[in-house]
Amino acid sequence: MRIPLATVVAFLLVVAPAAAQAIATATPNQAGKGSQLHLELDATQAPVSGRLPTSTTLSVQAGTRFDAKAVLRRCTAAQAQQDACPANSRVGAALVTARVYGRSYPVPLRLFLAKPQQAGDLAGVAAVTTVLGSPQSAMGRVVKTTVAPFGFQVILPTPGDLSGFQVTFERFTADIGTSRVITVKRKQRKPKKVRHHLITNPKTCSAPWASRAEFTFADGTTALLDAPIACVP
Numbered sequence: 001m002r003i004p005l006a007t008v009v010a011f012l013l014v015v016a017p018a019a020a021q022a023i024a025t026a027t028p029n030q031a032g033k034g035s036q037l038h039l040e041l042d043a044t045q046a047p048v049s050g051r052l053p054t055s056t057t058l059s060v061q062a063g064t065r066f067d068a069k070a071v072l073r074r075c076t077a078a079q080a081q082q083d084a085c086p087a088n089s090r091v092g093a094a095l096v097t098a099r100v101y102g103r104s105y106p107v108p109l110r111l112f113l114a115k116p117q118q119a120g121d122l123a124g125v126a127a128v129t130t131v132l133g134s135p136q137s138a139m140g141r142v143v144k145t146t147v148a149p150f151g152f153q154v155i156l157p158t159p160g161d162l163s164g165f166q167v168t169f170e171r172f173t174a175d176i177g178t179s180r181v182i183t184v185k186r187k188q189r190k191p192k193k194v195r196h197h198l199i200t201n202p203k204t205c206s207a208p209w210a211s212r213a214e215f216t217f218a219d220g221t222t223a224l225l226d227a228p229i230a231c232v233p
Contacts, residue, residue: 024211024227031205031233034197036092036177039213043169047223050168052098053215055157058174061209061229062151063202066142068113068123070179070198075112080126080137085112091125091198092176094156099168107131109159111176113198117141122152129159149210205231 022042026035039058044050075085094109107129114124117139125140138157145153154176179197186192202209208228215223 022213022225022227024229026199026201026209026229026231029201029229029231031201031231032203034177034179034195034200036175037199037211037229039172039174039211041172041213041225043172047225048169048215050099050170051215051217051223052167052169053158053223054218055155055216056172057212057214057216058154058156058176059145059147059150059210059212059214060152060199061202061211062149063204064151064209065197065200066122066152067196067198067200069182070196071113072180073113074124075114075126077114077126077137077139080112080114080128080139081135083128083130083135083137085110085126085128089113089126091178092174094127094172094174096158096169097171099170101166104170109174111156111174114139120144125154125156127156127159131159150212201231205233 023040025038028035037060071089071091073086073089075089079085089112090110091113092111094111096107096109098105098107110128112126114126117124118141121141121143123142125142126137127140128135128137130136136159138159140154140156142152142154145151177199179195181193181195184192184194209231211227211229213225
């Protein structure tokens with residue numbers, strides 16, 4: 001499994017409006033290639049303004065393909081709660097940096113592929129971290145969307161409950177993407193090795209690919225951050 005954190009999270013972004021301080025990238029960014037997506041956000045800026053979200057939704061350009069065959073195993077909710085997801089179910093990582101009572105703390109999230117959480121979902125995602133010394137987890141979803149110009153979304157609830165603490169959300173990064181080779185048996189022919197990529201870029205690049213991060217907060221409000229992903233044909 002390859003999860004090159006040289007792209008500090010595959011989900012995703014080039015420069016958004018100055019207030020948002022968001023960056024998204026695909027590596028490689030060539031049309032039709034398997035890639036890792038990366039998202040990086042300065043959460044102290046508007047419209048997030050330091051608020052810790054209850055969930056994060058990452059949306060990517062229509063035509064981007066998601067292939068669950070790129071991951072051998074699946075993590076269950078029970079395994080996620082025990083921080084015992086199979087290593088070969090991992091699909092990426094994220095990092096939340098928050099200021100708690102005046103001191104900055106990095107909170108690493110490990111992301112694992114799970115079975116679909118609802119009928120019609122492409123897959124599930126387990127987000128696992130450690131909060132105050134104990135494992136915390138949340139089950140997210142990978143879903144198709146018809147909201148143009150996007151093709152699918154990753155929905156990640158925030159693990160753990162920090163509502164009773166003085167918390168300022170400072171920074172968020174995420175990387176998503178992996179691949180594996182599957183040997184396909186063929187009748188009366190030599191087996192064929194096929195590489196499956198979790199994420200494959202759209203086949204064309206006539207303009208930057210769209211991506212969006214949407215944060216939902218406890219009061220029901222949301223913050224939308226659009227940022228194009230630079231691409232090459």
